[in-house]
Amino acid sequence: MPEGHTLHRLALDLDAAFAGDTTWSSSPQGRFVDGAARINGRLMEKAEAYGKQLFVAFAGVEEQVRIHLGLIGGLAVHESPPGTGGVGDLGARPVVGQVRWRLESARSWADLRGATVCTLLTPEEQAAYVARLGPDPLRDDADPDRAWRRINRSRVSIAALLMDQAVLAGVGNVYRAEILFRHQLDPFMEGRFLRRAEWDAVWGDLVGLMAYGVLHNRIDTVRPEHEPEAMGRPARKDDHGGEVYVYRRTHQPCLVCETPVRTEVVAGRNLFWCPRCQPRSRRRTPVRG
Template sequence: MPEGHTVHRSARQLSAHLGGVELRADSPQGRFAAGAAAIDGLVMDRAEAWGKHLLLRFDAPPGSDRFLHVHLGLYGKWLLGTGEPPEPRGALRLRLVGPGDEPAWAELRGPTACELMDDAGRAALLARLGPDPLRKDAEPERAWERVHRSRQAVAALLMDQSVLAGVGNVYRAEVLFRAGLAPMLPGSAVAEADWQHVWDDLVVLMRAGVRAGHIVTTERQHRDRVSGQARREDRFYVYRRHGLPCRLCGTPVQVADLVGRRLYWCPVCQAA
């Protein structure tokens, strides 16, 4: 599932690609036909992300269904282009096309959620989400209040979108390793300074992910190849490296299932 940096990157691209112009909207697949008809001919003011949720705001009166809410889930993806859009193929949920002879366009396929909502719906959605490290208006103290009162494992809390929005399995494993925190440590046992380190590290790593379009968490001196850009196999400390030696101490990386996802950690560098 795309993590928060991917959704924020999509929001920036959609704003630059289609923002401020009147759009044609249709749903070749038919599953979003009524919604597409409702926004057809409207101007998209901007796209914004909150965690793994994307909201496109259209130039419509307050109180109307002027927000398009998209959650990509496991299989959703955006495709952007310019020129005459290609002939629709497969499960194309939504297509947005700008004006002109060489129009900008965007196609949305396979999202978990694609729906219109009004201001109250947007407010209700955001009320269910924790602070997002990539947002300038984030309130990190809200996440800390939830964490230090919980007996759940900190690794589970990091995946709870009502605690912290935008963190997925990769950032979860990597930021805990970088902080030297045992993943099964209860939230109530995490020191406030350690949690602040986790938050600050997420801000840095996720911003870098937005810029690069992929996640890199390793420091150059810890990679197998220290020169040049990080290769795919050098990008992570523990994620999907189970059985391989830890980059710092050489101990085999461990793996276990937690909250329906695979958790990776080093039992020495992240000792309880």
């Protein structure tokens, strides 16, 4: 599932392609026909992301489009070929696959496929939905204290809390594993045992790593001394496209201590960690029985 940096990057791409332009909307697949008709012919004002949610606003319409890509969704933004654009040139942009929402202007076009959600929300509905989400490290209005208050009193593991969008919006399975490794935290320690200084360090690191993800459109979490060139090792090859410490590296040697990376399902997703760099915390509740 795309992580928060991907949605923020898409918001920037949509703004660059459509903001300030009159747009045409359609639903070739047929699952967003009414919504597309409601915003068809409107000037696009802005796109913004909150966690793993993308919102798109149009002039003269109080509702906004809400998109959640889910596990397989994708939004592809294209520049129009020279000499095309507008309603009369729709044939120059063939529909490929199950396109749920097509957004077009005189200079650009975008196709949404495979998304879990594509719908219109009223301002009240959007505000209520966002209120249920935790702070997003990529937003200027984020309040890390909101997440800390939830974590500080929770008996749930840190690994599970980081994946809970009501605690922290935008963090997914890659950032979860990597941030815990970078701070040598026991993934199975309950949130209530995390120290405030540790949380502040985790939050600050997430802000920086995810901002890098937006800029470069990929996740890279290894420090300079552990990059391929510095270690004389091959570059990583993986769908997500970046250098990582533990994510999807089960049984491979840790880049720091060479201990085999371990995996266990936590909060419905595979958690990856190094048992030596992230040893069992003395603060963890003893196992009874």
